[in-house]
Amino acid sequence: MTDAALPGALAEIVADFQAMPERQRLELLLEFSHDLPPLPERLAADHDALEPVAECQSPLFLIVEVDDPARPDTPVHLHFEAPAEAPTTRGFASILHAGLDGLPADAVLAVPDDVPQRLGLTAAVSPLRLSGMAGMLFRIKRQVRQKTAGAGA
Amino acid sequence: MDRDPDTRLAEYAHPDRLVTTQWLADHLGSPGLVVLESDEDVLLYETGHIPGAVKIDWFTELNDPVTRDYLDGAGFAALMAAKGVSRDDTVVIYGDKSNWWAAYALWVFTLFGHPDVRLLDGGRAAWAAEGRPMTTQAATPEPTGYPVVERDDAPVRAFKDDVLAHLGDPAKRPLVDVRSPQEYTGERTHMPDYPQEGALRGGHVPGAVSVPWARAAAEDGRFRTRAELEAIYQGEQNLAPDADVIAYCRIGERSSHTWFVLTHLLGFEHVRNYDGSWTEWGNAVRVPIATGAAPGSVTGR
Numbered sequence: 001m002t003d004a005a006l007p008g009a010l011a012e013i014v015a016d017f018q019a020m021p022e023r024q025r026l027e028l029l030l031e032f033s034h035d036l037p038p039l040p041e042r043l044a045a046d047h048d049a050l051e052p053v054a055e056c057q058s059p060l061f062l063i064v065e066v067d068d069p070a071r072p073d074t075p076v077h078l079h080f081e082a083p084a085e086a087p088t089t090r091g092f093a094s095i096l097h098a099g100l101d102g103l104p105a106d107a108v109l110a111v112p113d114d115v116p117q118r119l120g121l122t123a124a125v126s127p128l129r130l131s132g133m134a135g136m137l138f139r140i141k142r143q144v145r146q147k148t149a150g151a152g153a
Numbered sequence: 154m155d156r157d158p159d160t161r162l163a164e165y166a167h168p169d170r171l172v173t174t175q176w177l178a179d180h181l182g183s184p185g186l187v188v189l190e191s192d193e194d195v196l197l198y199e200t201g202h203i204p205g206a207v208k209i210d211w212f213t214e215l216n217d218p219v220t221r222d223y224l225d226g227a228g229f230a231a232l233m234a235a236k237g238v239s240r241d242d243t244v245v246i247y248g249d250k251s252n253w254w255a256a257y258a259l260w261v262f263t264l265f266g267h268p269d270v271r272l273l274d275g276g277r278a279a280w281a282a283e284g285r286p287m288t289t290q291a292a293t294p295e296p297t298g299y300p301v302v303e304r305d306d307a308p309v310r311a312f313k314d315d316v317l318a319h320l321g322d323p324a325k326r327p328l329v330d331v332r333s334p335q336e337y338t339g340e341r342t343h344m345p346d347y348p349q350e351g352a353l354r355g356g357h358v359p360g361a362v363s364v365p366w367a368r369a370a371a372e373d374g375r376f377r378t379r380a381e382l383e384a385i386y387q388g389e390q391n392l393a394p395d396a397d398v399i400a401y402c403r404i405g406e407r408s409s410h411t412w413f414v415l416t417h418l419l420g421f422e423h424v425r426n427y428d429g430s431w432t433e434w435g436n437a438v439r440v441p442i443a444t445g446a447a448p449g450s451v452t453g454r
Contacts, residue, residue: 030196058194085249087196125195126212 004112010099017119026124032098033091039081050081051143053135058086060093062136064143066105072151073104076144080136088125092116092133096140105148109141154185154243154269162274164379166420170413171274171376172245174283181205187238187294190277191248191258201287203247203280207236207294211254211406215261221429226303229265237294240267240302247273247280251370257409260426264304272413275375282373309412311399311425313433317440319399320360320451327392328361329400331411332431336403337363339444351403352435356444358401359451362390366407369414382419394421401427401434 006014017025043049043063050061060082068074078101080093099115100108116133156169157176165171172180180186181204188206190198198208209215214232215223224232238244244267248255252272262270273280281287311319319326330337339355357363368385371377377385386392398421400408405428415421434440443449 026196026199030199033196084200085197086194087200088194091196123218124213128212129195 004110006115006118007099007103007107007111010095010111010115013095013099014115014118017121020120022120022124025119025121029091029095029121029125030087032094033087036080036082036090036094036097039079043079044081050079051139053132053139058082058089058132060086060089060132060136062093062139062143064140064147066144066147069148070151072106072148074148074151075102076105076108077101078140088129089132093136095119096133096136100140105144105151108144111137111141113137154180154183165376165418166379167417169269170271170417172271173274174280174285177203177245177273177280178285185242187236187242187244188273189236189238189244189246189258191246191254192277193248193250193254197249197277199289199291201289202277204286204288204290205292206247207292209236209246209258211257211261215258223261223264223304226265226301229304230299230301233267233299234297235294237292237297238267238299239297240300242269244270245273246270247276249277251278251367251374251410252276253366253407253410256413257406260309260409260412263309264306265302266305275373278374308423309416309425311401311427313427313429313437313440315425316358316399316401316427316434319397320358320441323360323362323448324391324393324396326397326399327390328358329390329392329398329408329411329415330357330361330363331366331400331402331408332357332363333365334363334446336431337361338446339442351432354435354442356435356442357448358434359441359443359449361401361443362392362448363446364390364411366402366410369411369418376414376418379418382414386415386419392421394419396421396423398424399427400424401430403431404428405430 050063053060062080065077066074078097082090082093116130157172159173162168162171188203189209190202190206191209191211246255246258255272255276259270337357369377400411402408405426408426412424412426415424441451
């Protein structure tokens with residue numbers, strides 16, 4: 001585990017998980033799964049634009065949008081799609097949405113890669129399942145990097 | 154408990170290993186019956202499950218937490234006691250993904266020789282699709298006493314050395330690779346920043362035939378008919394029911410599904426599941442590997 005700082009909202013979520021006994025962490029993850037916003041209709045209509053996350057055991061698609069590709073601190077918007085039969089995957093996506101959506105691009109790129117390990121879910125969820133969340137974060141950061149490539153950072 | 158007399162099941166080699174959704178609905182709550190849900194998704198049970206069903210998790214409960222192995226006899230006895238399972242109970246297991254993880258749990262129960270363990274044909278999806286009752290109320294089983302039975306791996310479990318000894322005679326000792334065609338050929342998904350897969354090398358065990366596990370499942374998640382299954386495994390792949398078969402995938406879960414099909418639906422006499430699978434073979438030093446779409450052989454790869 002590293003000490004690299006997390007953005008405020010994500011830091012609060014991690015603290016909430018850490019403050020709970022292991023069993024209740026799963027319940028909190030389930031609550032997050034209910035809160036994942038649906039894909040906006042304009043994106044649902046163009047499904048090919050979404051990137052599949054192969055590391056997830058269940059189908060998950062994501063896309064990152066930025067307001068102004070020319071600015072390294074442009075706000076980032078995250079959109080996910082995962083079926084109701086995949087609550088764990090939805091829960092991970094929902095944590096990333098609640099923790100990162102709306103942040104400046106450079107702040108998203110600075111998020112440490114070990115966030116999934118910081119939630120204290122490894123024993124209750126399994127490393128294999130957690131790798132799905134790592135895969136999402138990886139792809140979010142890659143899309144942000146691509147979509148702000150002209151920002152002169 | 155008596156077996157499900159449904160005529161659709163009667164055609165399989167061991168019809169006592171499957172129950173229909175109707176049989177389960179008729180018998181829910183009967184003494185001597187325990188229903189277990191085994192899912193890929195660790196939270197799916199919490200979103201709703203068959204009333205009275207108890208959750209069992211393949212990763213956090215059936216695996217040893219330290220060694221790459223399953224529970225020992227004492228661990229299994231303690232787990233069964235906590236789940237309310239007695240040794241003479243009928244256990245019906247169901248789950249998501251065409252019962253892929255339910256079959257894995259059933260295979261682990263077989264290592265301990267639990268006498269009566271069955272799958273719900275079609276699994277969770279079939280039950281839900283028929284609009285049958287689901288509840289979010291977690292079951293609170295009465296703890297039981299379950300005897301400590303030592304695991305007997307040899308009949309249904311293969312290790313890496315068994316696979317090495319298996320090479321070279323695909324007619325008598327076939328290997329069945331149940332992963333996706335891309336995993337079988339060794340093709341890599343090359344994408345920028347793509348995180349490392351769980352194996353250092355791609356491909357398959359030389360001589361193994363490719364039969365993705367899901368071919369045994371129909372669109373509704375139920376098993377295909379016996380005739381359809383025979384056409385795939387015996388017709389197309391020429392597997393003989395008396396052959397010494399080893400099935401594998403990535404960690405042994407998908408191949409549990411194929412093990413169930415070959416053993417209990419088609420009546421093959423000697424099928425083992427290699428749970429080390431590609432995450433062991435694809436990382437092992439100096440084991441032979443074949444790439445591409447052909448099975449290949451040990452000498453001519």
